[in-house]
Amino acid sequence: MQLYFLALLVMVVSLVIQFWLKATVSKWSKVSAGTRFTANDAVRCMFRENDINNIEILAKGGSLTDCYSPNEGRIYLSEPVYNQNSVAAIAVAAHECGHAIQDKKGIAIYRFRQALAVPAGFCSQAGVYIAMVGLMLMGAGYLLGESVLNFGIIMYMVTFLFYVAMVPVEIDASRRGLKAIKENGFISEEYIGGARSVLTAAGSTYVISMVSAGVTLLRLLAMRGNGRRR
Numbered sequence: 001m002q003l004y005f006l007a008l009l010v011m012v013v014s015l016v017i018q019f020w021l022k023a024t025v026s027k028w029s030k031v032s033a034g035t036r037f038t039a040n041d042a043v044r045c046m047f048r049e050n051d052i053n054n055i056e057i058l059a060k061g062g063s064l065t066d067c068y069s070p071n072e073g074r075i076y077l078s079e080p081v082y083n084q085n086s087v088a089a090i091a092v093a094a095h096e097c098g099h100a101i102q103d104k105k106g107i108a109i110y111r112f113r114q115a116l117a118v119p120a121g122f123c124s125q126a127g128v129y130i131a132m133v134g135l136m137l138m139g140a141g142y143l144l145g146e147s148v149l150n151f152g153i154i155m156y157m158v159t160f161l162f163y164v165a166m167v168p169v170e171i172d173a174s175r176r177g178l179k180a181i182k183e184n185g186f187i188s189e190e191y192i193g194g195a196r197s198v199l200t201a202a203g204s205t206y207v208i209s210m211v212s213a214g215v216t217l218l219r220l221l222a223m224r225g226n227g228r229r230r
């Protein structure tokens with residue numbers, strides 16, 4: 001029962017973080033960086049500095065849809081970011097560029113996260129369903145049930161591990177982005193704090209996702225405990 005409340009609490013915190021992120025991005029999207037740089041200039045400059053010359057910069061519809069796609073060799077910048085000069089636009093673009101640099105440099109935790117991306121996506125729902133089937137089999141008195149449940153839990157652990165790896169990867173990308181912003185003067189000094197708050201708010205969404213996956217894992221483990229006692 002306590003786990004149920006914990007899951008509810010995580011959901012509420014997650015909503016608050018989404019709201020905070022939107023408000024922070026909206027605020028700093030209206031503030032000009034106070035320099036001649038656009039988000040695209042910042043990306044090109046960071047690419048040059050890091051010897052990256054095979055990545056395209058493309059516009060993508062919607063907001064907060066920015067991403068680095070290693071498979072396509074592209075950086076997608078959302079409408080409020082692409083070619084824009086706001087503090088938020090440059091902060092987001094520099095962060096995405098941070099991922100391209102992680103990829104280029106072959107940073108271990110980035111590679112680990114990339115390797116887990118596909119299995120984690122598959123395991124997140126399948127793991128829970130398989131665990132439920134295992135639980136039902138256990139309830140019906142089948143010995144096999146516990147093995148099925150354990151298999152589901154192990155699958156979900158892959159998903160949890162992916163979320164855990166995500167946090168340092170995101171923090172590192174923001175750190176690289178902010179460093180480049182400061183060193184190259186993409187954003188005038190008085191607004192660097194704004195760039196940092198945009199990236200902190202964005203980073204918090206990954207922390208809460210990790211906590212949420214952790215709570216789901218705990219709930220599965222608790223179900224296993226209950227199933228065994230019966």
Ligand SMILES: [Zn+2]
Pocket residue numbers: 095096099170173
């Ligand atoms: Zn990121």
